[in-house]
Amino acid sequence: MAALLPVEDALALLLTDASPLAGEDVPLGSAGNRVLAVDIHARRTQPPFDASAMDGYAVRADDVAQIPARLRVIGVSVAGQRFSGCVNSGEAVRIFTGAPVPAGADAILLQEDARLIDEGTIEALEAVARGRHIRRAGLDFSTGDLLLPSGRVLDAAALSLAASANYPTLSVVRKPLVAILATGSELVEPGTTPGDDQIVASNNVGVATLVSAAGGRVVDLGIIPDDRAALAGAVNSARELGADVIVTLGGASVGDHDLVQEVLGAQGMALDFWKIKMRPGKPLISGRLGATRVLGLPGNPVSSLVCSHLFLVPLVARLAGRIHKPDVRTAVLGVSMKANDHRQDYVRAVVSVDEGRLTAMPFAVQDSSMLSTLAAANTLIIRAPDAPAASAGDACTVLMLR
Numbered sequence: 001m002a003a004l005l006p007v008e009d010a011l012a013l014l015l016t017d018a019s020p021l022a023g024e025d026v027p028l029g030s031a032g033n034r035v036l037a038v039d040i041h042a043r044r045t046q047p048p049f050d051a052s053a054m055d056g057y058a059v060r061a062d063d064v065a066q067i068p069a070r071l072r073v074i075g076v077s078v079a080g081q082r083f084s085g086c087v088n089s090g091e092a093v094r095i096f097t098g099a100p101v102p103a104g105a106d107a108i109l110l111q112e113d114a115r116l117i118d119e120g121t122i123e124a125l126e127a128v129a130r131g132r133h134i135r136r137a138g139l140d141f142s143t144g145d146l147l148l149p150s151g152r153v154l155d156a157a158a159l160s161l162a163a164s165a166n167y168p169t170l171s172v173v174r175k176p177l178v179a180i181l182a183t184g185s186e187l188v189e190p191g192t193t194p195g196d197d198q199i200v201a202s203n204n205v206g207v208a209t210l211v212s213a214a215g216g217r218v219v220d221l222g223i224i225p226d227d228r229a230a231l232a233g234a235v236n237s238a239r240e241l242g243a244d245v246i247v248t249l250g251g252a253s254v255g256d257h258d259l260v261q262e263v264l265g266a267q268g269m270a271l272d273f274w275k276i277k278m279r280p281g282k283p284l285i286s287g288r289l290g291a292t293r294v295l296g297l298p299g300n301p302v303s304s305l306v307c308s309h310l311f312l313v314p315l316v317a318r319l320a321g322r323i324h325k326p327d328v329r330t331a332v333l334g335v336s337m338k339a340n341d342h343r344q345d346y347v348r349a350v351v352s353v354d355e356g357r358l359t360a361m362p363f364a365v366q367d368s369s370m371l372s373t374l375a376a377a378n379t380l381i382i383r384a385p386d387a388p389a390a391s392a393g394d395a396c397t398v399l400m401l402r
């Protein structure tokens, strides 16, 4: 029997040439939480002029060095409509927050610090330093400045900055399209009445959720019976839809009805690897059908989802231009564990905080068909191949699931 591939080697192979997909232009309003495909440089200077930061009077600082000082109000500058004249000695211009500071003025006197004598005259009650309450042109950014680097996730602040820099659209990394298809003549859709020997397909929806969270788009092709022509047809549909990744669920192993490798091989799939030194998830398949990547996940529901966490999520994140950092921590075992065999084990467990330490309690039964324990687990204890028996209190490595 061929040697099983270590998990790290399989992941490295899968990600070797996985780089962010090309950019696509989308309107600002649709760019939220997408990933920038290019650097964003300022298309303008902000603020574009020296602007008042306060409501008050644009004055010459020298005029109000000695207070009280009387000044003649010669005009008004509001945001959107500047005062076009010049402030000379003994003069002031009424000004509001955000308005351009008129020529000649070099400070803003707060309106609270001025007393209105009559229509055209104020008295300054406080001195103001030169430059006070003036936002200089370019305080925020200047034309050509690098504002946002390629790869930045467009959160609220990044989007508003891009808008402020005058971008109506942004080039964002195209979301990888992931086609999901379940194989198995025994499967029926959730909500239907299964026949005596049928079971409900559980994996499409779980895998789809992980894909979306990793930054991908999903097309769910549903259930395909264990039939060569049907499977080939579904794979062709996925390619016609432009899938970047085709994920098959089930049929990855060696049984007579496990058709994924045979059918995709006949369609020209080049196999990257098959069979990983891990439990659950041993029969994982990775290959390429032209530019389309194929990930054949094992059918057991827990195997499908664990393989998705470990392989599909990092792949989708990489294609989507996102940084994926698994939440791996150190905990202590709440109970003893037996020595491990040659496969790396991912053991469903519950981690709790106990006197400041993380304590991991594995579920007693770890069958890879049992979704109930995966849903109850918040972590997977990672047991290295051939790990010796461990006692309660020993350190262990955990991969947090939520």
Ligand SMILES: Nc1nc2c(c(=O)[nH]1)N[C@H]1C(S)=C(S)[C@@H](COP(=O)(O)OP(=O)(O)OC[C@H]3O[C@@H](n4cnc5c(N)ncnc54)[C@H](O)[C@@H]3O)O[C@H]1N2
Binding pocket: 182, 183, 184, 186, 187, 199, 200, 201, 202, 203, 204, 249, 250, 251, 252, 253, 254, 255, 258, 280, 281, 282, 283, 297, 298, 299, 300, 301, 303, 368
């Ligand atoms: N002789 C061997 N038998 C098996 C091996 C092996 O190495 N030699 N590997 C075992 C391991 S490990 C796994 S995992 C399974 C996975 O095999 P497949 O990918 O071929 O999965 P299926 O046979 O199609 O299904 C397994 C099991 O899961 C159910 N299933 C399948 N798809 C779904 C779905 N979408 N939703 C819910 N449940 C699903 C299916 O009905 C079966 O009960 O192979 C072992 N066998």
Ligand code: MOO
Binding pocket: 278, 279, 280, 281, 282, 283, 298, 300, 303, 368
């Ligand atoms: O992946 Mo299989 O679950 O190792 O049972």
